[in-house]
Amino acid sequence: MIDDILTKAQNDFDLEPEDIAELLAVPLFSMDAGRLQAAARLKSRKASLNYAEVHACVGGQPSSPSGETKTGREMVKNLARQFEREGANAVYVGYCADEVFDDFIGLSREIRQALRPETVMVAAVGDFSETQAKALKDSGYKGVHLTIRFGATDDIARIGAWCDIARTADLLPGVCLEGVGKDAANDVLVSDMIMIRDAEPVVSAVARYDPMSAASMHEEERITAARLTHIMAVMRLTMYGDVSGVGMHDAGVVGAVAGANLIWATAVSSVLETESAPRRGLTVSAGREIFYDAEWRVFDKPSLCYGGTALEDLG
Numbered sequence: 346m347i348d349d350i351l352t353k354a355q356n357d358f359d360l361e362p363e364d365i366a367e368l369l370a371v372p373l374f375s376m377d378a379g380r381l382q383a384a385a386r387l388k389s390r391k392a393s394l395n396y397a398e399v400h401a402c403v404g405g406q407p408s409s410p411s412g413e414t415k416t417g418r419e420m421v422k423n424l425a426r427q428f429e430r431e432g433a434n435a436v437y438v439g440y441c442a443d444e445v446f447d448d449f450i451g452l453s454r455e456i457r458q459a460l461r462p463e464t465v466m467v468a469a470v471g472d473f474s475e476t477q478a479k480a481l482k483d484s485g486y487k488g489v490h491l492t493i494r495f496g497a498t499d500d501i502a503r504i505g506a507w508c509d510i511a512r513t514a515d516l517l518p519g520v521c522l523e524g525v526g527k528d529a530a531n532d533v534l535v536s537d538m539i540m541i542r543d544a545e546p547v548v549s550a551v552a553r554y555d556p557m558s559a560a561s562m563h564e565e566e567r568i569t570a571a572r573l574t575h576i577m578a579v580m581r582l583t584m585y586g587d588v589s590g591v592g593m594h595d596a597g598v599v600g601a602v603a604g605a606n607l608i609w610a611t612a613v614s615s616v617l618e619t620e621s622a623p624r625r626g627l628t629v630s631a632g633r634e635i636f637y638d639a640e641w642r643v644f645d646k647p648s649l650c651y652g653g654t655a656l657e658d659l660g
Contacts, residue, residue: 350364350582351381354384354582354583355384365535365579365583368381368582369531369535369575371575384578385582385604392588393590394642397601398644399633399636400607400610401436425438431630434465435647435648436460437467437609453485456485457484457485463647463653467486467489468488468490470491471492472503475510478514478516488518488650488651489519490519492520492521496529501540504520508545517650518547519548521552521592534576539583548592548651550592552595577591578603581604591606592607601638602639608627608632609632610627610628612626
């Protein structure tokens with residue numbers, strides 16, 4: 346039965362809810378789990394021509410000075426340029442819920458002017474209107490990165506509408522399912538994955554926690570990398586075949602071997618740190634090393650996922 350579902354996924358037929366549930370229920374470290382992850386890797390490889398990408402995130406935390414002072418704005422622009430020099434395939438700019446949208450657009454325009462014209466910019470945003478989507482496009486973005494909480498019924502129900510609004514403004518949508526914990530119920534995962542698939546994003550991803558919950562999450566509540574890798578592989582098999590980027594956070598070789606071909610390098614500013622030395626997360630070079638160890642070809646041009654480079658141009 347598992348082999349039939351894997352063949353169905355490889356041939357890009359829609360997986361039914363019971364198919365996805367059966368894949369999620371496969372025991373870790375079993376032979377079926379190995380076949381499942383190998384099938385996910387093959388589907389990712391086919392969708393991306395065996396290329397993997399490292400994207401980079403810049404922006405402020407709530408109460409950060411990044412968008413409020415000249416020094417903070419210069420720091421964010423410098424970080425974006427640094428990631429560009431390091432070879433990030435796309436640069437994401439984070440928008441905080443307590444930030445004035447027009448200020449974010451102003452900062453975005455400054456970052457766009459600071460980067461090379463071909464560098465792909467993606468706005469990491471929450472809810473947005475058609476007018477705001479057009480403003481994002483006009484300020485230089487190629488795509489939007491939408492984050493939804495695991496089991497957040499309202500967000501999941503609206504993800505299709507958000508993706509449609511993005512496409513209306515000629516923005517390519519990517520979606521990350523965050524907050525997947527140790528006790529994440531399979532039936533909720535099935536529902537969330539189907540809703541994300543039906544929204545037709547260009548990128549899908551799964552994360553085991555989000556910045557708002559990580560600080561209060563006890564170690565025993567966190568899902569293991571092994572289980573999250575399994576969930577990511579099922580997500581890869583559930584998504585349509587033209588989804589060229591599938592990510593997992595935390596990033597690592599285990600996930601990359603099983604089909605994750607998208608990693609995020611990070612840089613945020615915080616009032617808890619000096620403006621001259623913002624906290625850094627995973628670097629672009631570290632992300633590339635992960636993909637090298639997982640035997641992916643690391644893409645060295647503007648993002649395939651977000652239309653910076655066309656697949657047909659690669660032969």
